[in-house]
Amino acid sequence: MDAISLWISTALTIFTVSLIFKETPLYRFAEHIFMGTAMGYGIVLAVKATSDIVWTPILNGQVIWIMSIILGLMLFTTFSKKHSWLSRYPTAIVVSTGVTLTMITVIRSSFLSQITSTFLNPIAQPFTGSPELAINNILVIVIVICTLAYFVFSGAGTWQNNRALMLVRKAAIYFMMFAFGAGFAATVVSRIALWVGRTRYLLAPDSLPITAIIVVFTALILVGLEPLQKMWKKA
Amino acid sequence: MIIQGRVVDFLFVAFLFVLTYVLARLTWIPSIRKIAAFDGIKEAVGRAVEMGRPVHMTPGTGSLNANESGPALIAGLATIAYAAELCASMKTPFIISLGSSDAIALTDQLLRQSFMVAGRSPEEYDPSVIRYFPGRDTIGSSLAFTNSVQGLMAREKPAANLMVGPFYGEQIALCEVAAKEGAIQIGGTQSTTQISIFAALTDYHIIGEEIFAAGAYVSKDPTQAKMIAAEDVAKIIAIALISLNALLIMLGLRILPFLQV
Amino acid sequence: MDLTERIEHYGMPALYLLLAIGIAIPILHPIGLPMVVGEDTKTFYALVDSLKPRAIVHYGIDPEIGGFEELRSRMIAIGAHLFAKDARIVFAGFDPNAPEIYKLLINDIGVPKGKEYGVDYVFLGYIPGREIGIASYAKDVHALLSVDYFGTPLQNLPLMNDVKTIRDFSLVISFSSHELPINYIQQVYVPYHARVAVVVIGVMAPALKPYYPDQIVGFLSTPRQGAEYELLLHRPGIGVADFDAQTIAHAILLIFIVAGNLIVLKRRHSKRGA
């Protein structure tokens, strides 16, 4: 990478990360650059995607694709008070495809196959299986059932007040807390690895001096900006 | 003919459709258990009123027509519409960060409705409360969205931060920045890999499927409660199947093949 | 201000600074903290080590660019090991970031002298379509692609003449930061019973663990396994530095968690006293 882009990207890196200490004009600058480039990139990608999908069929005489563009443009009516209802038509198409496609795939992947993978043998074939496997299988079955029962919403004040059910719900909360703790901690390693990678970039031989200069500059702004502004106001 | 391998799937969907239809016909109205997190929304808005600071809400990023993120986005918007209604009736300012360009029109419509329900005139509704940042649907990653929302929260110092919808890890940044400003936090998502972060970091956690119950929970329409009851029936079927199998498999019988058709 | 208040007040910035410095030190000067090599790493190492010379291996570059850092040390170590075992490697990716990552990776691995592009390794570029892409790749590579990433026709590449379907691979490895390995299992293991090995980031571990060791033959899921692999390979590199950084960072975190709990204890104590 050439020197200019090395300077720019190192500066943007340090300005962005400085938010963990304070929001300064440096972060604001990097933030708006990011916002602008991301939006610009999004526009370029969208123009490319639209022309890739729509252009060739239209040239081949499939005029119906013009409809899709018109429907998309109807979303712009949201900026008008009078005609904003027109945006409901494209939204209807988008929402119903999204919801329905999810619905039909989820039945298998989240419902049926999750149930069938909980079809475990609680005694793990008593003559061949290991006791650990049996304990694990029983635990899985119990936890899945308790957690599912926790999310039964109806029947409040009537049959949900059953002693046993209340106990099940209480157990479910603890099971969930235990799982959430583990799930939270399991992400720690990956998150640290992210910054390790960025540190390796910042401390690479050719960017090390640049990093040092920009870190010092950013630190000065972080510490000195507020006192300076106060002095400015007094004067 | 039903396509091979989809028979059980079809029967199940058909069953749910029939079940909701039948339940809707009944005069019986199920009572729904309290979900603490939704009452937390009231508390959060109340605190914003006290402190005179805005409420920040976001349904995360994703596209309305995408698998999984679409339904979660709609669920998030339902919760946000409810929170916006509370804000409108208490005349407290709020900001909505959107990371989905296709949801802007929908959000706008929902907010107009919220203002009307809250008894405010539609003229008082200012569309600039919707702040859009390029998100997952536009550039394939939520990082630009996250970066901008971090900055927004550091500047506007919200008293409450409501995050319900599809999240992919960025909530850790949003929660921490909001926590630094002392905001009360409520969060929920459909993504199982991300639920733990919300559970650990938020004051009120809308756990997993509870986000889909939002609309039903806050509305006074009895049909909504019946929809929740239909879901409960399906859950009880799942519990029954798992326990039944555990019993039968010990006797050497297998019911698994019937579910794989 | 007493001690607990001071910890609460200055805790965050101190934690950030310590973390940044603690991670920077081993990156500049790897320490080489002691470690035990785990079973999963040994299994994976043996898997690659037992490859016959000239065996063909699919090397799936399937992470997002953000997930690459966590996988980097393992990708380098395994790549270097494959070259050392005289395996022939077909690099390809089902994530759009594959070309960017390939450029960094091939530089990191360092192609040994005498290895020739087209004979000993090829790069097929990004293959779109995710699960569908994997399925057609497994069925017939030549029907799916006619040229490699650099535009060379596949029939001009000696290595590709020995590859027709997924059955020609002795080992299929996917390095990924999302659910693509599951698609490999569905499209490569289930229909063809190819030997699939998977290397993923920690967040994906719970999703893939159930498939190991029944459907997949090798499974690595934490960055420390990169360091372990480097030790087995006698080629200490960034994995060892990463491991040092992780250990230091975890130590700092644990100290701060203890400090946070001390604050809670102290408060509870003083409340009771008052």
Added chain:
Amino acid sequence: MSNALRRSIPRALTSLIGLLLIVTYFFQLPSSIVDAVNFIPRFSVVIVAVAVGVGAFTLLKYHVSLIRKREPGRWIYSIVMLLSLLLFVIVGLGTGVNSEAFSWIYNALLVPCSATTYAMWCFFIASACFRILRVRGKQAAVLLISAILVMLSNAALGELLWVNFPLIGSWIQTVPMMAVFRALTIGIGLGMILQGIRVLLGRERGYFGGS
């Protein structure tokens, strides 16, 4: 009539599309019908792509208003935003996405910003550990214990204390954690299905029909 155009027809359209997609997914139908129905998802992809324009317009409208008002401490940055947006769009549409100039800007501006935003999560998870992992009550204690066990098993520290620490961590993740997440997945799946039914019946609050 106007009410029909404004409410009933979009609602009917939603149900119709959903029904068509469900039927073609489950039943074997003549390929001409299947092809026709398959147009719908592709249409919706185009709509979503065009919607990016709505997003861009919303963003620009807000920032232009900041610039007009000369909002202190904000408007200069809005100009920075506008300029970088324009630069990217002009280069991107002018020279194409595979050009040298485009990839230079991409690598110098977009890559460091996204990589750093991502890498910052390291600091955020650290401060979350410090802030959250405290024994405030019984539930928090359970969360803390499992979090620490998993963290110890992931780092070398646990192993130095006891060789079997990594086993504990992986057991927690493969048995209790997996079981809880499986139950959550089942529930979330059901939630999505029922939401789908609500949308198709025009009863979902997060969609227009809910009132």
